[in-house]
Amino acid sequence: MSNFSRPSRRDEFDTAIICALRLEFDAVAFLFDEFWDTDGNSYGKVPGDGNTYMAGRIGNRNVVLVLPGMGKVNAASAAANIITSYNRVQLALVVGICGGVPYKNDGTDIFLGDVIISESSIQHDFGRLYPDGHERKEGLLDNLGKPSREIITFVKTLQTKIYLERLLTRAVRHLDTFQHPPNIREGSVLEANSPSKYEYPGMAKDKLFEPTYPHKHHQGCSTCSQGMSACQQSRELSCSELHCDEAHLERQRIPGIGEAWKLVVHFGPIASGDSVIKSAEDRDKRAKEMKAIAFEMAGAGVWDTLPCIIVKSVCDYAYSHKNEEWQNFAAATAASAARALLELHTPPDKSLPPIAKRSDVPLIEGNATRDTSRQSNRINAASGGIIGNNATGNSQQENIIGPVSPDSGPCVIL
Structure with missing residues (x-):
């Protein structure tokens, strides 16, 4: 029997996982430890929320899993709905399969089955289409924002030797449960499908054409x-x-004597858009321009709405040669890496109050409030704020606004 109690409310969930394809959803669902919404015990949602949620537990995290469909518009809609119905979600993972760039800028090989973890997300198909090619818009307001400080430091920490070893060890262990499950849980994806569908296809089937x-x-x-x-x-x-x-x-890839497959994780920019890249020429051109190491279709829709990490596994080389043999294995590999990542991520303190709503933020005019008594106005950057340099208030007023900066939260500097 589980030592974890079933959450009683939606605000006890801190993590969301978004998958665009059913095979990705099935792989992630298999790694849930418990489901909280079986037998019709739904947590509900706010009116107008178009998402269908599966709620459960992964390790010590209460997680909702969503399948919005392909494309960044569907992903953006799903993310916007998540923050209305599950307003305590502090981390979103976009998990699944992607097209990989065969070689990173430093010449490092990327192979089928490798895992890609985002350092940033770039909209590769946002721009203008001219007769001689596509021109991507690169203005400050045309690009996706950079991750939150917490996401940046966490992803950098994952790249250290000790944390990367922990990530790989855990991910391989979780992947093994797909291929050699100790028991097949009733209702799991493996009950109707043979575990062999998640087996490694083999190095000999990893072929890159010119x-x-x-x-x-x-x-x-x-x-x-x-x-x-x-x-x-x-x-x-x-x-x-x-x-x-x-x-x-x-x-x-031709294995040497006794050589076995090893999981490899790459960190870098991921290009996201509504177009599936099926051209080696376009792949290489866009990858060079953006320093991207993979292409996928959902991350850009979530990136600026929720604190987000994209975790994908390479199932093809983003060119015309069709190869679907790697999709299930890549989906399982991405799911395994995502679970390992969650286990290494420090969850938010459940005792903290919810982030203030916009209506809770005191009105600030310039740098003074309407109250003539001595007071302090402390506005958390997560709630938004307006900073002015026109101090017109009573001399006894103390207006402290912080920490507010473009890097720490929504902010308008006047």
């Missing part, structure tokens, strides 16, 4: 015979079905 070698029929198709053009049918077929010539492989 950027200029297209995925299409190489003979017998009038459409595919025209330069880089490809017919719709060829886009739905695998490389083996199209007989893609492996003489055009740029890289293939």
